[in-house]
Amino acid sequence: MLRPVVPAWQDRTSWLVIALGVVLLLLPHRLRLRSAQPIQTALLAPLRLGASLGRALSDAKAENERLSLLAVRLSVENARHTAASHAEDAEPSASVNLIRSPVIGRDLTTFEHWLTISRGSRHGVRPGAPVITPDGVCGKVVACGQHQSLVQTLLAPESRIAVVNARSRVPALARPDRSGRLVLDYAPKDSDFRPGDTVVTAGIGTVFPKGLRLGEVADLPDRPGALFKSVSIRPFADIGRVEQVFVMSLPDSALPDSGAMWLENTTPPEISVPGYPANQ
C-alpha cells in the first residue's frame, strides 16, 4: 500500500502552530492575561450575544406583561368614564381588582367556547366575574374550583351579552353565530349601525360593567323579510389564540345594575370538578 505524499510545507506549518502553543505557554503571566483579553472578546462574542439576547427577551417579556396589565387597567378606566359620561346619576367609581391568569386549557372541539384558567376562589375569582383581554371582552367565569376556573367565552353558543353601539347608543343583544363572529338580536330595523362602529357592553345585565369594548360592526347583511336588523360583529379579542386573560373582581356594591335581570345571566351548565363540590 502506497502512503499518500504529504507536502513538507504542511508539516512545517503544523509544527509552527504547535510551537506557537509552547510560546504562549512560556509567556509571562501578566503578558498572557493581557494577550488573552482581545482574543477572549472576539471568540466569546457569540456566547455573550446569546446571553444578552436571552436577557433582552426576558426583559421584553416582563415589560410586555406590565404593559398588558396597564392596557387592561386603562381599558377598564376608560369604560368607567364612558359609563359615567352617559349616565346622569353616575355612582362614584369603585375599585376594580384585576386578576391576571394564564389560560391552561380549552375545550377540545372548537378551542374557542370554553377556557380553563389557573386562578380560582383562592385567588378571589367568583362565578359570574367578567373576563377580559387587553383587546376586549373575552367571556365570564361560570364555575370556580380553588385553583382553577372555567370561563365561558363570548363565542360559546350559550353566551348572551347586552351591548350598545358606542356611536349611536342603540342597544341590542349579542350572541355568537357559527363563524367565530357575533350577531345582534333585537336591533330595530331602522337603527343606526354602520360598518366599523364599535360595540361596547351596555351594563344592563348582571355580569358585564358598562362600556367594555366587545367588537366592531363587520357586516350588515340585507334581509328584507327579517323583523330586526341583521348586524354581524367581529370580536376584538382573538379567543382562539388568547394565552392570558384578566378576571375582573368587582366589589358587591359595584356590581352592575343588579336589579335588572337580563339574558346575560344564562344558567351555567352543571360542571363537576373532581375533588370539589359542584357549583362552588
Add this chain to the structure above:
Amino acid sequence: MRSSFAILILYLLFLVQASLTPWWPDLVLLGLIVVSLHENRLTSTLAGGFVGLCLDATDPAFMGSHVFTLAATGYGVAVLRTVFYRARWATSLFTGLALALKWAVIGLLGVGFPDPAALLVSSVLTLLLAPLVELGLTRLLYNRCQPA
C-alpha cells in the same frame, strides 16, 4: 468548504463545552479527533490550534496549554491514521491517547490540575462517547467522502 464547516462545528462544540461543568465529556476533543481522522495534517492542526485558543481564552491561566495539546492531537491523529487501517476502535484509542496527553501536559506544566474525580468522570464519559460522536459527526460532515 468542508473544512470550514468542520471548524465551525468545532467552534459550536466549544460554545457548548464552555457552558458545561468539568464533569461533562470533552466534546471539543472528540470533535477534533473525528475531524482529524478525515482532514489533512495542516487542517487538523489548525483546527486544533483554533479550538485550543478558544478554550485558552476562557481561562487565561491556561493560555497556550490547550493550543499546544489540541494542535498536537490534531496533527498526531492525522499522522497516525495513515499508519494503520482505521477501525472503529481506533477512535477510542486516539481519544485515550489524547486525553493522556492533555492532562499530562497540564499536570507537567504546573498550570493546575482539575479535581481528580471530575477528571476521571469526564475522561470515562469522553471515552464512552467517542464511538457515538465519531459515527454522528462522520455522517454529518463526511458522508461518502474519502479521508484526505
